[in-house]
Amino acid sequence: MGKTVIGIAAIKEFGTPAIVIVPTTILLHQWVDEFKKYGIKATAIYGEEKMFGEISVITYQTARMEKYLPTLRMYRVVIFDEVHHLYGDITIKILYEIYDTAEYIIGLSATTKKEAEKGFKEQERFLPTEVEKYPVHFKGTEFEVPVNIVKVPIYLTPEEREEYEDATVTITKALRSIGPPDRWSKVAGDTQNPYSSLARGALKALQERRRVLSNAEGKLVKAVEIVKSEPDSQFLIFLESIAPAERLSVLLSSEGITNALITAKTKNEDKFKYFDDFKNGKIRVLLSVFALEEGINLPDIDKAIWLSTSRETPRYIIQRLGRITRPKQGKVATLYWVYAVNTVEEERLEKHGRLL
Helix, strand or coil: CCCHHHHHHHHHHCCCCEEECHHHHHHHHHHHHHHHHCCCCCCCEEECCCCCCCCCEEHHHHHHCCCCHHHHCCEEEEEEECCCHHHCCHHHHHHHCCCCCCCCEEEEEECCCCCCCCCCHHHHHHHCCCCCCCCCCCCCCCCCEEEEEEEEEEEECCHHHHHHHHHHHHHHHHHHHHCHHHHHHHHHHHCCCCHHHHHHHHHHHHHHHHHHHCCHHHHHHHHHHHHHHCCCCCEEEECHHHHHHHHHHHHHHHCCEEEEEEEECCCCHHHHHHHHHHHCCCCCEEEEECCCCCCCCCCCECCCCHHHHHHCCCCHHCCCCHHHCCCCCCCCCCEEEEECCCHHHHHHHHHHHHHH
């Protein structure tokens, strides 16, 4: 049961006029398509199309524009999809605009804000009631999708290991002398601070260590092996940066494995084509560089490979698992978590494994 189903059920329950506000045009089209399945006409508001209807779907980017904000006040039901995007300095104005006019304000998200995160105070003020919260794969409910977690270790090459350890030495010094990384930028910018130079070096070392883990050749080779081992399956592969993603795309293509790389810069028309080709079996592998964590609806996909490193946080884990755990009868999902032995990735795997 996806968020769209919950939103549509809410509109049926509470009535119209209703508007759904989403972060991307891809999600906008998915909502409109979902409404069609239920015989409901919804107006998509984006680009040059600005005619609001009884039920409308609009992006945050359009909704926050001064000339459209007043129109939002006509809606009785306001639904924010991926509501964790709402609390930015600009988008929060949407919530202030409709707070005193909408009868029902609903926020949909698999990853609500935690107390230490920016936006938590606004979440507590405007959307204080959390109605339902299931684990990402609906464990214990009729919608549960079992998930097999396959931990796949790889070893850094001698050169990669040397670069990794060199960076770690600097990072460790900074941790002992300055404290956690969230303090380093401030210290680095204070030229009067005796640890300013160390902080700057540590920030650079963090980037270098991330680069080593992201580009590790063993991960790319292992990903190809995994895909080849299941010739009848399709995969989502999550990566950290474009360079290794492009390298992996070449490796897959050399093995005759059709694939497409999607990044934040990929045009929407290209994304739609890739999704259609994926659904039709023309593409076996979708490669994502922070582009498919949320907002795609591919219910048949049941396998993913994680190669990225720096964002193994609860939010990203839940979002990525959500891509392969869309409910479908008889479905069993498999996650291959590829990590470098004797690195921080092992620590993260141990730390966040409980979420799985």
